Amino acid sequence: MLDALLFTKTSPLLSAVYPDCLWKVNTKEKILYLTFDDGPIAETTPFVLDELKKWNAKAIFFCIGKNIEANPEIFQRIINQGHSVGNHTYDHLNGWNVSDEIYFENIEKCEAVLNSKLGTRNPKLLRPPYGKLKPSQYSKLKSEYKLIMWDVLSFDFDLKMQEEKVLQNVLKNAETGSIVVMHDSLKAKSKVEYALPKILKYFSEKGFEFSAL
Numbered sequence: 577m578l579d580a581l582l583f584t585k586t587s588p589l590l591s592a593v594y595p596d597c598l599w600k601v602n603t604k605e606k607i608l609y610l611t612f613d614d615g616p617i618a619e620t621t622p623f624v625l626d627e628l629k630k631w632n633a634k635a636i637f638f639c640i641g642k643n644i645e646a647n648p649e650i651f652q653r654i655i656n657q658g659h660s661v662g663n664h665t666y667d668h669l670n671g672w673n674v675s676d677e678i679y680f681e682n683i684e685k686c687e688a689v690l691n692s693k694l695g696t697r698n699p700k701l702l703r704p705p706y707g708k709l710k711p712s713q714y715s716k717l718k719s720e721y722k723l724i725m726w727d728v729l730s731f732d733f734d735l736k737m738q739e740e741k742v743l744q745n746v747l748k749n750a751e752t753g754s755i756v757v758m759h760d761s762l763k764a765k766s767k768v769e770y771a772l773p774k775i776l777k778y779f780s781e782k783g784f785e786f787s788a789l
């Protein structure tokens with residue numbers, strides 16, 4: 577499972593393990609779903625927002641609760657620009673490494689922050705950090721949240737990955753209905769700055785739209 581998640585293109589065998597997660601959107605329209613995890617932070621999120629705006633693109637931001645609290649104005653910019661936001665836990669916990677009790681508590685803490693800004697959301701989107709859930713966590717959370725995974729991983733978080741390779745990971749693998757993982761994090765900053773403008777241009781010129789969920 578650990579290694580299976582670390583592919584540029586998610587295997588259908590893997591997505592079948594967690595069938596109630598959304599791995600890709602079933603659509604015939606030329607739509608891509610860009611997702612940005614781990615923000616909002618001052619160093620990266622405003623850049624992402626500016627680039628999305630240039631192409632009238634919408635995206636989904638899976639926010640860390642403590643980052644929302646630290647950067648409320650940037651979070652508000654995400655909302656004002658019409659993007660969707662989702663829960664990415666309060667402290668970016670790995671579900672495999674903590675008890676269910678601690679994990680659920682941390683998700684609720686992030687959800688409380690989101691609720692305080694937005695009121696009750698429908699649907700409530702959640703992406704587990706690292707895509708990792710124990711079966712017990714999966715079965716509880718899928719009844720309360722819309723679990724959003726991905727079919728294309730950019731690897732922008734990988735410090736050893738070249739910027740051009742990150743770009744190609746997305747250009748070569750994204751297709752109609754794809755959910756693409758990127759990060760508005762410090763680790764991903766230089767790669768996102770390189771790849772995002774080119775991704776937006778390439779797919780916009782091919783007639784794709786970028787949509788929120």
Ligand SMILES: [Zn+2]
Pocket residue numbers: 613614664668705706
């Ligand atoms: Zn994350």
